[in-house]
Amino acid sequence: AQKITQTQPGMFVQEKEAVTLDCTYDTSDPSYGLFWYKQPSSGEMIFLIYQGSYDQQNATEGRYSLNFQKARKSANLVISASQLGDSAMYFCAMREPDSGYSTLTFGKGTMLLVSP
Amino acid sequence: NAGVTQTPKFQVLKTGQSMTLQCAQDMNHEYMSWYRQDPGMGLRLIHYSVGAGITDQGEVPNGYNVSRSTTEDFPLRLLSAAPSQTSVYFCASSYSPGSSYEQYFGPGTRLTVT
Numbered sequence: 001a002q003k004i005t006q007t008q009p010g011m012f013v014q015e016k017e018a019v020t021l022d023c024t025y026d027t028s029d030p031s032y033g034l035f036w037y038k039q040p041s042s043g044e045m046i047f048l049i050y051q052g053s054y055d056q057q058n059a060t061e062g063r064y065s066l067n068f069q070k071a072r073k074s075a076n077l078v079i080s081a082s083q084l085g086d087s088a089m090y091f092c093a094m095r096e097p098d099s100g101y102s103t104l105t106f107g108k109g110t111m112l113l114v115s116p
Numbered sequence: 117n118a119g120v121t122q123t124p125k126f127q128v129l130k131t132g133q134s135m136t137l138q139c140a141q142d143m144n145h146e147y148m149s150w151y152r153q154d155p156g157m158g159l160r161l162i163h164y165s166v167g168a169g170i171t172d173q174g175e176v177p178n179g180y181n182v183s184r185s186t187t188e189d190f191p192l193r194l195l196s197a198a199p200s201q202t203s204v205y206f207c208a209s210s211y212s213p214g215s216s217y218e219q220y221f222g223p224g225t226r227l228t229v230t
Contacts, residue, residue: 045221102147102166106158
């Protein structure tokens with residue numbers, strides 16, 4: 001099984017500042033996919049961004065970008081211009097080859113708090 | 117499309133009781149899975165299915181059963197509830213494995229076992 005490590009239990013950022021949430025992964029599979037999900041206090045899981053191991057460029061989706069460093073096995077989420085609504089738990093996840101890539105292995109998450 | 121639906125939203129059980137958590141999706145996804153979320157643990161895989169009639173165990177399957185008789189439904193059964201099964205349960209589905217298709221999650225079921 002693969003492993004996802006999120007070392008920051010909590011992060012604080014002021015509104016309009018950028019913030020980076022760390023994610024490192026461990027896999028022997030040359031083909032893999034990395035995901036970030038947001039979980040606000042209401043509890044739902046919201047897909048944010050995807051990075052494939054063979055993608056040549058870092059993924060971007062609006063204010064979200066993924067700083068993908070393959071050699072370091074890191075896939076950090078960068079949120080630019082933080083907003084109060086960004087306060088949530090953020091999970092990094094990876095496709096799991098043991099299930100034929102049909103499921104995800106998750107990190108333990110990082111709680112982000114955005115202050116005015 | 118309703119997406120992935122889960123019922124009930126909240127449930128309180130006594131130790132030893134059984135119940136079924138319902139999950140349905142209307143996106144014709146072949147792949148469905150159940151996760152549990154505990155504080156500080158992230159989401160952990162309980163069981164998953166790659167199609168009707170095909171299921172397999174995940175990381176934490178003990179105490180749970182699943183079956184998949186249709187593409188749309190993937191119920192999770194707790195055979196004899198224990199306090200250790202107090203958790204938030206998420207059902208998820210996806211169109212295709214090994215690709216950029218994300219997993220779509222249901223709203224979750226918060227289960228308390230006393």
